[in-house]
Amino acid sequence: MTTANISLDTAPVPFNVRIRQPTALIGLVLLMWVPLTLYVMFGPFLSDTLKSFVLLPAIPATVALYVIAVTSWRESPVAIIGATLVFFWLFVAVSAPYLPLIDPNKPLAPFAEMGAYKKDHWFLLGADFKGRDMLSRDLWGCQRVLVWGVSATLVAYAVGAFFGLLAGYLSGWWDQAISLVCNILLSFPVMVLFILILNYLGPSGFNIVIAVTFASAPAIMRIVRGLTLDTRSRDYIFAAQTRGEHPLRIMIFELLPNARGPIIVDACLRLGYTTVAITTLTFLGLGLQPPDPDWGLMIKESTKVAMVWKFSYMLLIPALSVSSLILGFNLLADGLREMSLRD
Amino acid sequence: MLKLIGSRLLQMLLIMGVISFILFAIFDSDKFKKQIAVNELGGFAVSALSEQDYQAWLEKKGLNVPFYQRYLNWVAGVAQGDFGKSFEKNEPVADLLATRLVHTGLLALWVFALMIPLSLLFGVVAGMKEGSPQDRLTSFISVLTTSLPEIATAIILTVIFALGLRWLPPNAAMVNGWDWRALVLPVLTLVLYDFGYVARMTRASMAEVMNSQYIRTAILKGLPYRRVILRHALRNALIAPFTIIVLQMNWLLSGVVVVEVFFQYAGFGKLLLDAALFGDIYVIQAATLVAVFVAVASQIISDVGYTFLNPRIRFA
């Protein structure tokens, strides 16, 4: 009998324990996120001095978060790989201003090839058609995608989850009405919806947030609604009701926390979709605007100047970068799902 | 069942009506009229136009009448199969749309023809034995492919096969007449993305079925493995993928925009984008409605198919 090897195993910490984080962690997340958002969204309004150090606190926060993530997701290599990819880009995003990179908008040596040494600068990844350093542009490029992508997803979730809870818990005509609106929105192919909305609002980061909200919120609403319907029939909800709790309280404190797991998984996937969307839209000229570096933009600009083998790196670099980020999100989602299924 | 379909179709028409009206309303703004003028006459010319000339131009374009009136005319026209005339392309929208849809249809046809068998095969094989090498392989491939956005896939494929190896043309504009080689890259791009997703779904559903108790029953009945898989497992495992595959039509309409623009393939997606950028309201209208139609129709089909495949619901 092999009872020996069992004793040294400890019961795995359940998934939700890991997801359900102490407030300190939330603090860290904010510490990472708020500066980054400030820097990217409101950069123009910040004074240069402020701009120069606003991101400093975010760097240790990011590293800390990464360490926590890796340690707590130990037993899911998939999740760890995902986290590593995502956090790599997060790290680059928050530390870009402090990395030894030249100004990503500075035209130096057009079409300098990979590893070329021109204008006393090494172009490790070459330069684009304006002679701007690809490496620098590629690294800086992740900032906007990350910030806009994540904020868009967040907003979409806030809206979607709220209506989902409403529809799922109150049901009745609330459900009817909300579902109808969602059906209308869901009957558009996403890209069509994006094109229409952005074409109407005009291309800009904030409008992308709006567009993404319109496109994703219905789907999210459906998910949350489903989860709510499922949870709603649980005894602890009855318990709360028989305690005479206010519906809003029940929704937010009793229902929502238990929909957490699936929502987080879905959110990761959705982050991927949003990233794709933003890059694609920018490529189509409906998204973020030049001159600041952005992967979609780099692709867009390169497609008309780099259509030969010799210059193809201009296309490949941003394409691979964005893919790696999305891969990160997807793996993360997979890992989390895997873990949530285990316990 | 028929009642259900009927009501869904009705709902669809309603939705279409609402949407088209909204579109007319928002594209009625001076901004968009100006945009059309600029695109057609050029910025210099437009700003040189006197107000009177501009009005004359609007009148020539039929943009001077209030939008609800235009909407009514348009609806009336649609009733007789006349979708109006494209400002940019200067030809009846119906013809324009028809040709573009044929192109995109062809693209989609190939995509499905390749994607469905591939993804189902991989998915089923992977799902049959969870955790087996082929399962891990499939999962890996599908995560990878789903993580490559079309634009990236398109670029990578183009760089390798068109710019590098020079086996295939880098764009699908097909100026020298029809050329299947030009279609390869766009199709591959779409297949690659879609394959992963469907394969994952198929795998998941197959795995779930294989873990179900009735499969255990079937095995413990002493049935041959082939029988268990083919008769007991597949039927139940393919219900979910079926609906997903049908819903891919909807997704494909989004996918083609990028691919067609990147490869300059004169299809539906490119048409829609051009129209939107130009402010070509009648084309936008028709294109959007077509898109919505396809989307909703595919939803209906998948629902109906689902109920049909699933006795539990069919005889509820």
Added chain:
Amino acid sequence: MARKLPPGFEHPVVANAFDHLEAGRLSKREFIRLAALLGASAASAYALVGLPAPALAEGALPFPPDDPKAKAGGVLKVAMQVQKLEDPATFSWVQMSNQARHTLEYVAITGPDNVTRPMLAESWSASPDLKTWTFNIRKGVMWHTGEELTADDIAWNIKRWADPATASSNVGLSVVAGLLEDTGKKDDKGKPIMGLSNGAIEVVDKYTLRLHMNRPVLSAPEDLYNYPTAIVHRSFKAPLSDNMIGTGPFTLGEFRVGDKCVLKRVTKTRDGKDFNYWGGKVYLDEIAYYNFDSDNQLSAFASGDVHTLYDFTVEQLDLAKSLPGIIHAARTAQNICCRMQVDHAPFTDKRVRQAIVMSVDNEKVKNLVYGEDGDVGENHHVAPVHPDYGPLPPLKRDVEGAKKLLKDAGFEKGLEVTIDVGNTDGPWHQTACEAMRDQMKEAGINLKVNVMPAAKYWEIWDKTPFGCTAWTHRPLGTMVMSLGYRTGVPWNESHYANPAFDKALDEAEATLDVAARKVKLAVAEKILQDDAVMVMPIFRPVYTIVAKNVNGYQGHPTEYHQFNKIWLT
């Protein structure tokens, strides 16, 4: 009249010009152009000044000579936006005229050498006061209908342009404007309605047409090759694409806006007789324009889909260089005009404008974007390629001066300005502005470059206080100045209003003596330059690329396509 000039050069202006030539006040090329304009044959003009004349097809046809090796047949594929063909008189894009140019021809044709030669006209002459112009119409020019082209046809076309109902931009051309008079009627906004003064167009006989201007016009023949002046058949009714009757060797085959425009050789007239083209041999069977928006034209060429393309931007130059093909760079007066609205703070203060202008080194900017190609702008919108360009001393960058001016203007703490950029001709606009940004910084000016989509820019190009507008090529310096800077003219985007300038410009336009005119125009140029209305760093070349197997291709400064003598190997 120092000495007797050979026949054809009788015109006093020509004679006078010859004196300037002798005295070295006028370049040989300018003399040739002028002589040709005023009716002398280009060939003889070349001979007179002792320059090798570009060879022409036999019978002095205005096309390159036939190449003995030339092989007939083949389809020339061109990447270009394929646009709609409505009314040639209201063409708004050169692309449209290119689609039509091999069907609808012009009275005159300006060659790559910028010398204007007769086309549908056989020759012309101008009265000494330049108010009366006589055009002898070429005999034996056949419409696709089989009829012969007559003076009446031309007259009919000119009348059509002059008719307000046509709303043709041609009325802006001096050759047409000279024929108009105030009808006394006014439109709703009180603008006088102009109409043909009676007897302005006189059809002397079947082959002779005489125009009576109410003011001297120098550039009549040149105007008649302006792209909206294509000559259409009397049966013309818009849209052109429905029934394309012309005198050219090609007519419309397949046509789909935004897709393709295929031109087919005309062999039979409409009534089934053989069609013989006046212009001698034509080699191509078809000319096929395929729709590619400007970004994708070069990649289309790269993938071998097309033989040539409309144009590509400087960013694509390196890509183009890496491709097999001959790159043509035509020197033009196309430019970007970073102009400030003089009635909009802070630009109301002349010192601010001057500071901005002084802080920029035009040559550096130009070199950064175009390297050796193109001409450095001098902030007065007249380009060296303009025949009436009056040279001024080159600009000097003066950062200190700029700083001082700013200080005086009360901006010692530095100045914040934003420039709108639409990249309407490609990202190089942005590049240029970013270069300017970096230079201005040294003078304490903080320039913010605000990039927007082209279509969006065209909505605000004449409204934004500080914008980077692209102006296309126009044959004469006077022309651009009066279009853009006269008080109150519609395209005056800078809202510049200076009577002194207007006066100087009037005088320049009124002067017929070329050299004198250059001098007069220089005055206007100086005024504009000193008022610091714009930074105009670049006159850009236009690039196109042609596959090796295309013979006889000639680039044209205004990107007009003329493929009669092109043949493929």
Added chain:
Amino acid sequence: MTETPIVEAATATDRTPVLECRNLCVSYFTRAGEAPAVVDFNLKLMPGEAHGIVGESGCGKSTVALAIMNYMGRNGAIVGGEILFQGRDMRTMTQEELRRIRGSKIAMVYQEPMASLNPSMRIAEQLAEVPLYHEGVSQREALARAESMLEQVRLPDPKRIMNSYPHQISGGQQQRVVIAMALLSNPSLLLLDEPTTALDVTVEAGIVELIKEVAAKFGTSLIYISHNLGLILETCSRLTVMYSGEAVETGAIHDVFDNMRHPYTRGLFGSIPVPGANKNARPLAAIRGQLPLPYARPKGCFFGPRCDYFVEGRCDQPPLMMHEVAPGSSHATRCVRFAEIDWSAAKASVAERQPVQRGQVVLRVEDLSKHYIIESGAAALIGARRTVKANEKISFRAHEAETVAIVGESGCGKSTFAKVLMGLEPASAGKVQLGEIELANLPVQRRDKHTISRLQMVFQNPFDTLNPSHTIGGQIGRVIRKFGVESDPKKVQDRVDQLLDIVKLPRDFAKRLPRQLSGGQKQRVGIARAFAGNPDMVIADEPVSALDVSVQAAVTGLLMDIQREHRTTLLFISHDLSVVRYLADRIIVMYLGQIMERGTTEEIFSPPYHPYTEALLSAVPIADASVRKRKIVVAGEIPSPTKPPPGCPFQTRCHYMIKGVCDVTPPPLREFGADHVIACHLEKDALEKMEPVITAGTAA
């Protein structure tokens, strides 16, 4: 003696065991490493013999079954011992050989019939497969056999059943189909894994009868796996008691039942409410502690930590062997000290309690009715509306400090009644008075704090009753604050601790999350939460049905104690008559939303009976060899509450059914004694003539 077990019925001739397990060890391999599910399991099964395996959840009894089938799933494996089927070791067989045995020689019946039938195949095909693939008969032949087999398992209208999909027939019918499937190829061994757990008592009785019959008829050997000792007693001749993967005691039914020799077995029996048991006279004795996790088992005797006879240095010394109770006897136990323990002494281990006097009326229910109108989904499209009479004319009273039990099978509307009481659903008609307040149509939102706190509830499913994302303390505290018992954090905290003490949970549980608790502990917290607001009345909806017997006893005991202390009125909703008998003062028997019989516990359990009560009583399996039962097996299934039969709801299954009366007019209320009411068409005397169903024999 109960009625003849199957051994006698089919005494096999040849003496080779059908099945023999020798030192069988099965493990599951998880992330946490190897988790032994079955350890050193031995079993010898003679032809025609029926062997029972009992144990609580997680004791590995189902694993044994699957191991015998040699089907261990992905992460399971037989790591030791051998399984001899008719003398051949199954572990040496090839997949093909196994396939030929499975379903033909060895067949299995599963716990959840619905899940074990393929939802997208017609019954006919699923049945026909068996002969098709094992005997290679023709399609027609196979179908014919299938149909006749359906008849043999007493399915009405086999034709219809053949052509229907699993979801179209009721649970009981599904289980019969599964049994038919198992018997189709006339197996020599039939494995039954909790075959009736998912079914209602009356239905269960039918199935059990069937199993016994067919086994007798086909001379099949049975292995009957169940957590219910009563069922084992009824079906088997031998049994094995399992605990935490080990067989702790095995032997012939009567040896084990009458003189058990393992503390766990003893504990198990001690915690089952048998007729003798009574909350005051003979309270149940729960087993303390809980089942160890597979990877956290103690050294030596796995039961050690929970055992009263635990002795250090002996009980914690592996390996523990099975010891024959008497040399040569087949009765064996895994207790090292079985010889020293005084088994007769240790019987009544728990002290008696004084019965409480009931106070005045707290709850008054009069003619309460609750009807639903369903027009959901498909129905809506057809435009059909059906009214479901969940409750019909319910009236009764509940007094202070008294326990009123509502008994009934699924669909009898007992849970709906609870919802109406709690104000989650409005009543359709009738009165409900809590003290003076009329609650019938007072939704919970409109009830004031006080009223709400007076009426609280304990829920059925321990895994749902607590919100997984809040700490125990938080959830109890919330109630305290909500009901304004206490407000300032310190006091609340104290109160929480107090309550945890009351439900016998360590105080530091306050900081724990529900998932870190066992089912029983969760249920305790649920009780604590219910009593947090000092309610006058607590509704307990099947509070223990989802718990293992040993835990059940503890929880019910706890409930009783608290009630006793607070003189709370307890409304105990349950389907389990034995539990009800144990703890209720008065009982209400419901069927399809109507009260069939109402009276004190004694009145209910002794004649006169309502025919349904009678059937119910006889259906309940009793784990006491000394008790005799009158067999009344009711036919058929419980009709769906959406289309109840006319007249008396029970008429479809009642064997006293009077044509033209019962199926036309609703039954009259017949009064016996103070508050003993029976709703039946039978005349009073007819009812009174009934014989008692359960007669306690002389205890061995």
